[in-house]
Amino acid sequence: MNQNTDASDNKNSNIKMIIKRFRKHKLAVVSLYFLVIISILAILAPLIAPYDPDEVSMAFSRPPSKEHWLGTDQIGRDMFSRLLYATRVSLFVGFAATIISSIIGVILGLIAGYFGGIVDIIIMRITDTIMSFPYILLVLVAAAIFEPGLWNIIIILGLVDWPGAARLVRGNVLSLRETNFIKGDVVAGMPNRYILFSEILPNTIGPVLVYATSVFAISILDEAALSFLGMGVQPPTASLGNILNGAESITILTGKFWLWIPAGVLIILLVVSINFVGDALRDAIDPSAKE
């Protein structure tokens, strides 16, 4: 019994250490709070939003006021409600695309690095091919072939973002494969699944997590870019990108700031704070780091 509490104490202290190291990065802590608040607002959008985001009213292009905190757009929809729903969509797209690309990247990277030989060659050449295309062009072509839409955007971004993760994981696996504890596992006759998933994967999860945060940020930007170009999330569904799409005309850009500044600022803040969190995370989860 004593030993069990001992074990859980130690596990807890490990997590405590990670939290402690993370908290040293003040900017990251602030960023994390910001992200949590924004995420809660986005998730609870249907409860918080004062208006239906698609509801058209007679107040066209009104500046911010008591009724409409962030004004209304050209067809009289409440911008604050639209922004909440847009954040929801953008975060979801970014998150889902990151999950897809990370899973693909990690699995292919593990296989390529561990088994090597012809398997490695084939996987890495595919990776090189995808990486050698101009990124935005690839996304645009894909968006043109498949109908633009929420799920297609997620899949397209997910399928385009994985080569970075695959390379990262492969490199990690290659260096881990030379460590004595992996050699020791081979000598001990441990099965490949144990070596791959119980020994190698936990040692690459840190870098992958850090990389995933940057993919998350990039995916939000890409969704915004695609939707801005009209190839992404389709109206009337709001996303941060297609709200910005409204600012294409010079009159809005110069005269109706409330239609684009909030969405623009939100994108910047989201991307910057995700990157801060990623940086702090990298330092925090290194097990050999000092207090």
Next chain:
Amino acid sequence: MSNKENRRPLMKVEGLKKYYPTKGSDLGSYKEVVHAVDGVDFEIYEGETLGIVGESGCGKSTIGRQLVALEKPTEGKIIYQGADISSMSIRQLRKIRTQLQMVFQDSTSSLNPRKQIYDILAAPMLYHGIVKREDLDNEINKLLNMVGLPKTMKYRYPHEFSGGQRQRLGIAKALSLKPRLVVCDEPVSALDVSVQAQILNLLKQLQEELKLTYVFIAHGLGAVRYVSNRIAIMYLGKFVEIADTNDIFINPIHPYTRALFDASPLADPQLRGRKRIVLKGEIPSAVNPPRGCRFHTRCPHAIESCSILEPKLLPIKPGSSHKAACPVVLDKGVENA
């Protein structure tokens, strides 16, 4: 050493060769190969410690990796329990893997930094069904006790240990699978001198308790002399001499062996003025090893034929277990060499 008559070979190595390509490419075309191990025969007797000594890059660690089937030899056989482990399938190998274990030089990288000692030790034992889950706790306590660590340390992470403690854990990990042969690949060369002695004593003590057979790979003569029953001297991928520890230290035959012994510092100042063989030049490249005797480029006794004929490892006297690969010295007569 005294029971020479009832020696039974545990493992028999025949014509072991391992070449590594130097210029690999994706297309698989390369021209140069490193002759890391180039034709080595020897036996490992049950319960003994066979020391393998040589300069860095002579291929001694490569032999170690072949013995535990980490790599497949380019040529040759490694016969264990009547079967050649170098030609076994992965499935066949898995059955005997537990019996052939390894202790690594770099103890830092031999333990997964993200796992507690408990998990590191538990996984292989559970996988091979060596202990039942309910006995696991006991077994791990026993293992830690065996290598001289308190059982309370089992929930710690590897980075919380010192180098010597980590090497003890490395030994515990190897022994957890109840092996018969343990290859110790320079297990103490990364440690402080005082800790080295502790680890060597621990290895000796465990050998007695568990009836282990060791292959002890090292470049320091002191450690090898202390633990080994027999010693093989290696130069550029080949054994140049192999004998019982006492025999080789009292009567080293091969010029390389003597140069190696002469190069190690002596505690007795009276002996320091002795005539010594001091080697000149660098160890030749293993990509293009010299023809004939590999040592002839640096050997003070080399004669013309040395660069043509490759010497065989032969008993220095008929029936002797002391073998050397130098016909020049052997022809002159062993006693006054």
